[in-house]
Amino acid sequence: MFLAAVSVGMCHAKISNNKQLKTCCELADQALYTAKQKGRNNFYSKSGNFDEDVSL
Numbered sequence: 001m002f003l004a005a006v007s008v009g010m011c012h013a014k015i016s017n018n019k020q021l022k023t024c025c026e027l028a029d030q031a032l033y034t035a036k037q038k039g040r041n042n043f044y045s046k047s048g049n050f051d052e053d054v055s056l
Helices: 018-037
Strands: 008-012 043-047
Touching: 008 018, 018 043
Parallel strands: 008 043
Antiparallel strands: none
């Protein structure tokens, strides 16, 4: 029997330019690593608020 584990990282944001898209992808990547650190079968989400500068 094969058991699979899934960890998911996500960024939720309203994006209006390429710089914001890149930042959101970086936030999603950070969220994925946070989910993996918490163990198997986890989900973690970060929100991007692009009304202000988002610092990583």
